Amino acid sequence: MPAFSLDPPQTAWCAELRTLAAERLRPLAEKGEPGHVNRALVAELGQLGLLERLFTSGAVDLCLMRESLAYACTEAETALALQGLGAHPVHAHGTPAQRDRWLPRVAEGTAIAAFALSEPAAGSDAAALELRAEAGLEEGPGEGLEEVPGEGLVTDPLAAESAPAAEPDGTARWRLTGEKCWISNAPEADFYTVxxxxxxxxxxxxxxxxxxxxxxxxxxxxxxxxxSPHPIGALTFDAVPVTADDVLGEIDRGFRVAMGTLNLFRPSVGAFAVGMARAALDATLAHTAERDAFGGKLKDLQTVAHQVAEMALRTEAARLMVYAAATAYDEGAEDVPKRAAMAKLLATETAQYVVDQAVQLHGARALCRGHLLEHLYREVRAPRVYEGASEVQRGIIAKELYTGREAAQ
Incomplete structure (x- = not known):
């Protein structure tokens, strides 16, 4: 795969995004209430046409948006990313009716989306989720129905071992019972991919x-x-009714929906991390070039100069891997899961390192509430956990490597 580089239109667009983020989005972000959905900020993202691009562009475009916004306004980046994460399953797997109802409103910034996968006992091990979709009917027991403990109402107790078929008229029904946790935009979203x-x-x-x-x-x-004060919450499901019209994709094939979404968004999590790393690096360059220390500028100390060089080296390496993974996704390459995992792992770990070193080189001023690096220090920690922790990414990479070796033999 060729090395990634931006062409002149992409470079200009990224510069425009950074300016928009600083001048139009950051003021709205600063007016938001910590820990709650900032609907004014989401609406402005829609007004600028950025949310529409979630459904009309590829992975590289998504990464460019997330990196550019993250550089100047992490809150705007996160608001855009959460809209995409929650709505992508509808875009990719929804019925025409589902897409027509929700996607225009998501693109406008008037409907808030959320991706509800994690549970209190099923975080990294997403396949262990326990939220139950029990077969049943919206109305009470009718003639010939039998209550099966833990399985709902069925016409035949033996049928409790399998999910009901989705009928064309949407009459098959389930009741959702259980919990979700660590859900971004919960409990304030307008709809959830569950x-x-x-x-x-x-x-x-x-x-x-x-x-x-x-x-x-x-x-x-x-x-x-x-x-980091993002809108994140827990959800409770007390026999929440859903029908076949609410299914995204195929029954019992929802994990494919989840993994397909994560394969797209994991490289862009890396782009978010790279944006933060570049912001921290630029702040460090400015500080060390101007700060007087030991009879000269801080940058004149070899140990400082070498540390800044290491920060730049790691940031650029992570950035190249992120866009290589995004390009592979857009081209339909077979090794997307491995590349996506590598990109997220390297970029998020790198951003943690770069921000931490930037704080060290700035000293106590970087620990003051409201300083850019104090803000980034809180922001940079979560991406190493969500959408698959670093340990999960290493597991994916190893599995893909051994699978590839076996296929080649």
């Missing part, structure tokens, strides 16, 4: 994706107070 277990004991093969509007009866939630 992954629930339709076949008990089947692991990843027994999960179905549902589009669940926030106003469904039995759906509740609470906000969580996190290190």
């Amino acid at each position: 992954f629930a277990r339709t076949t008990p004991g089947a692991g990843a093969r027994g999960v179905t994706a549902f589009l669940v509007p926030a106003d469904r009866p039995g759906l509740g939630g609470t906000s969580l107070d996190m290190l």
Whole structure:
């Protein structure tokens, strides 16, 4: 695969995005309430046409947006990314009715989307999720129906071992019961892409994706107070009704929906991290060039100059890997899962290193509340955990390597 480089139009667009983020988006971000959805900021992203590009562009374009916005306004970057993460399954797997109802509003910034996969006991091991989609009917038991403990209402107790078929008229129904946790935009989203277990004991093969509007009866939630004050919460499902019309993709094939979404967004998480690393690096260059220390400028100390060089080296290496993975996704390469995992792993670990070193070189001033690096220090930690922790990415990489070796033999 050829080395990645920006062409002149892409370079100009990235510069424009950084300016827009600084001049139009950051003021709105600063007015937002920490820990809550900033609808004014999301609406401005829609007004600028950036949310529409989530559905009309490829992975490289997504990475360019996330890196550029992250450089100047991490809140705007996160708001855009969460809209894409929550709505992409609808774009990729939704029915015409689902897409027509929700995607125009997501693009306008008038509907907030959320991706609900993680659970209190199923974070890194996403295939172990326990939110139950129990077969049943919206109305009470009718003639010939029998209650099966833990499985809902079925006409035949033996049928409890498999999920109901999705009928063309959408009459097949489930009740969602359980919890989700660490869900971005919860509990304030307008709809959720929810992954629930339709076949008990089947692991990843027994999960179905549902589009669940926030106003469904039995759906509740609470906000969580996190290190970086993004809108993140927990959801509770108390027999929330869903029908075949709410299914995204195929029954019992929802894990494919989840992994397909993550394969697209993992490189762009890396782009977010690279944007933060570049912001920290530029701040460090400016500080060390101007700061007087030991009879000269801080940059004149070899140990400082070498540290800055190391920060730049790692940032550029991570950036190249991110865009190589994004290009592979856009070209339909076979090794996308491996490349996506590598890109997210290297970029997020690199950003943590670069921001930490930037704080060290700035000294105590970087620890003051409101300083750019204090802000980045809180922001940079979470990407090493969400959408697959670093340890999960290493597992994916190893699995793909051994699978490739076996296929080649």
